[in-house]
Amino acid sequence: MLISDNAGFERVYTLIQNAIGNRTLSKMIMSRPRDKTMLRAVAMLFEKNGELSVSLESFMKDGKAVRKNHTVKGNELQKTSQLLTELAITQYRQINLICAGISVEILVSDKGKLHITEKKQEIKEIAVAGHDRIKKYLLSEGEAHPFLIKLGVCSENGRVYDKKQAKFRQINKFLDQIDAIYGDLPQEGELCVCDLCCGKSYLSFAAYWYFSVHKARKVSLYGVDLKSDVIAYCSEVARSLGWDGMHFKTGDVSRFQPPSHPNLVLSLHACDVATDYVLAGAIRSEADVILSTPCCHHEINGQLKGFSGLDFICKHSMLRQKLADAVTDGLRAKTLEIFGYDVTVCELIDPDETPKNLLIRAVKRRKKPSSAQVINLIKEYSDAIGFFGITPKLWSLLEDEARLSAISGERKPQ
Ligand SMILES: C[S@@+](CC[C@H](N)C(=O)[O-])C[C@H]1O[C@@H](n2cnc3c(N)ncnc32)[C@H](O)[C@@H]1O
Structure with a gap:
């Protein structure tokens, strides 16, 4: 998938880099994948031995999930931000960045055009989890449990709606x-x-x-x-x-x-x-x-x-x-x-x-x-x-x- 919208790409890159660098990122959710074997991916911040990193978890349709950690030490911040931006925009049709102070929805058209909506968020501060505290909950984001879909908590592909995150x-x-x-x-x-x-x-x-x-x-x-x-x-x-x-x-x-x-x-x-x-x-x-x-x-x-x-x-x-x-x-x-x-x-x-x-x-x-x-x-x-x-x-x-x-x-x- 080629990106025709350079200004949009730059804006998304900046939003991601700031959210990581300023430690305001709560969650980055990538959904509606172009690859039919994928379900979604979620990126979150965590801290280990005083060092900030990003955990990127990709969920497949067959129920498997792969987690990879990316450091953001020194120049790695730019590299990791670039990697996340490319992954999100080329492989997913929808990206939601939930940050302290702002939430952003990015829709990527099939022609590579980006539609970016930024909204103020009430949460002002994000607590970055320790590495051992990235807790595996019984219900994971990305798993489309029928009861959660019926109750209107998540979409058919398992994306938890923004308004239902607290629930x-x-x-x-x-x-x-x-x-x-x-x-x-x-x-x-x-x-x-x-x-x-x-x-x-x-x-x-x-x-x-x-x-x-x-x-x-x-x-x-x-x-x-x-x-x-x-x-x-x-x-x-x-x-x-x-x-x-x-x-x-x-x-x-x-x-x-x-x-x-x-x-x-x-x-x-x-x-x-x-x-x-x-x-x-x-x-x-x-x-x-x-x-x-x-x-x-x-x-x-x-x-x-x-x-x-x-x-x-x-x-x-x-x-x-x-x-x-x-x-x-x-x-x-x-x-x-x-x-x-x-x-x-x-x-x-x-x-x-x-x-x-x-x-x-x-x-x-x-x-x-x-x-x-x-x-x-x-x-x-x-x-x-x-x-x-x-x-x-x-x-x-x-x-x-x-x-x-x-x-x-x-x-x-x-
Ligand atoms: C705040 S809601 C909580 C609903 C649900 N348990 C939850 O946690 O989301 C309180 C519910 O208690 C119900 N309720 C209050 N008094 C009741 C009673 N004496 N007998 C049965 N239901 C009652 C109300 O109709 C209401 O649906």
């Missing part, structure tokens, strides 16, 4: 979390997964892909949401994928009964106390693992309004909200511990992408805590809510069961 990262981070708890789930037989307050279910589809395709497990997934239109949409996507183990129902999660013992309960950005209804149901049905990313926290904020014990915090609404968030989720974690779960509170994705980023990961302990331990935990919990003068929803749903079983040594909490 794609969220899906991959979430899959990392699923991968991390996979060993805590039964390793044989059919798995039962419930996604409660599933919304458009990006993450339910990702979870279903993980278990049924990636791990080749039989899985039934139940998605529940109040909105009948999103449930109709999710059912249609599942049907078109032929994923007949996915079942979506319109309904209120507070009344949901899992059809069988749930191995994994997901509640991702469930609004306010909807998270508490999901957690209470998951605890009662003794789910093996619970992954919950709470969403808006209104309940405890409202109750803290009149609290004078920490007036220097509570009188400022922004600080009161932060305190309410921490108190709500801290007490949710404590409740899970009372009921025999090991709990970790961690970040789901990069906090720059969403402030609602906290993940409560609870894994049912094999060894039951003793009655004495449960009584101690309940006392710590009661002291905390007594101090703040609050009654969290989750506790009002479960308190009787917790006290009863701690005293009588009944089956729950385990």
